[in-house]
Amino acid sequence: MKRDTREIPYDCPIEATLGLIGGKWKALILDHLTDGALRFGSLQRLMPKVTPKMLTQQLRELEKDGLVERHVYPVVPPKVEYELTDFGQTVLPILDAMCVWGREYLDDQRKKDRKKS
Amino acid sequence: MKRDTREIPYDCPIEATLGLIGGKWKALILDHLTDGALRFGSLQRLMPKVTPKMLTQQLRELEKDGLVERHVYPVVPPKVEYELTDFGQTVLPILDAMCVWGREYLDDQRKKDRKKS
DNA sequence: CTGTATCCGAGTCGATACTG
DNA sequence: CAGTATCGACTCGGATACAG
Numbered sequence: 001m002k003r004d005t006r007e008i009p010y011d012c013p014i015e016a017t018l019g020l021i022g023g024k025w026k027a028l029i030l031d032h033l034t035d036g037a038l039r040f041g042s043l044q045r046l047m048p049k050v051t052p053k054m055l056t057q058q059l060r061e062l063e064k065d066g067l068v069e070r071h072v073y074p075v076v077p078p079k080v081e082y083e084l085t086d087f088g089q090t091v092l093p094i095l096d097a098m099c100v101w102g103r104e105y106l107d108d109q110r111k112k113d114r115k116k117s
Numbered sequence: 118m119k120r121d122t123r124e125i126p127y128d129c130p131i132e133a134t135l136g137l138i139g140g141k142w143k144a145l146i147l148d149h150l151t152d153g154a155l156r157f158g159s160l161q162r163l164m165p166k167v168t169p170k171m172l173t174q175q176l177r178e179l180e181k182d183g184l185v186e187r188h189v190y191p192v193v194p195p196k197v198e199y200e201l202t203d204f205g206q207t208v209l210p211i212l213d214a215m216c217v218w219g220r221e222y223l224d225d226q227r228k229k230d231r232k233k234s
Numbered sequence: 235c236t237g238t239a240t241c242c243g244a245g246t247c248g249a250t251a252c253t254g
Numbered sequence: 255c256a257g258t259a260t261c262g263a264c265t266c267g268g269a270t271a272c273a274g
Contacts, residue, residue, distance in 0.1 A: 027135060053237090101134055
């Protein structure tokens with residue numbers, strides 16, 4: 001992800017996928033949005049370690065790539081919601097697969113760590 | 118991702134997964150190794166755009182994370198083969214899923230591009 | 235509330251040359 | 255053949271301050 005010459009089209013589908021969801025916080029954002037639309041502030045509270053700058057940047061890229069939709073409500077105070085598009089929904093199985101696999105990996109790691117100590 | 122503070126354990130399984138296979142060329146390397154062990158030079162020829170430095174770096178990380186095994190044959194000229202471990206094999210379904218999804222995305226993109234022109 | 239602007243250091247990556 | 259060493263450009267991302 002990053003990390004990417006995003007203008008040059010990807011030859012490899014795997015690279016393309018990583019380009020779309022491999023960004024530093026994208027998978028996490030996508031994950032949080034699975035339960036429904038969220039406001040900017042809510043996302044920030046869910047990911048305290050992400051600066052507003054990064055959050056905006058990642059959201060804009062997700063929007064550009066058609067995974068997320070941005071809804072602006074013309075009210076005061078400003079209200080903006082982010083929501084998965086239909087296309088965005090289609091990545092969820094991949095995210096799930098990564099989650100399952102990652103969890104097993106982490107469990108194994110922890111077992112090894114316990115053995116060592 | 119390189120992109121990673123690899124010493125700090127990942128809290129999120131998805132992040133962990135991306136940490137292991139999200140590196141700039143890792144998915145591609147893994148993909149090439151699915152058909153069997155390959156030598157350093159063969160990998161280089163399959164990925165001409167990857168410098169030896171990067172190839173070495175990515176391979177070492179894959180090795181450290183237990184996805185790939187490095188076999189050194191003490192002969193002249195030197196011969197080194199890289200091979201997926203059993204654990205490395207378990208990522209392949211994820212790679213496949215990303216590949217399928219990425220291909221559909223790329224196809225859609227191309228359709229849109231044709232419409233525009 | 236939802237961002238943007240600016241600065242700046244750390245890390246990444248390519249190019250090139252070289253080694254056992 | 256299979257790498258390593260070194261340099262430098264570039265990028266990423268954090269901190270901070272500010273704006274509509």
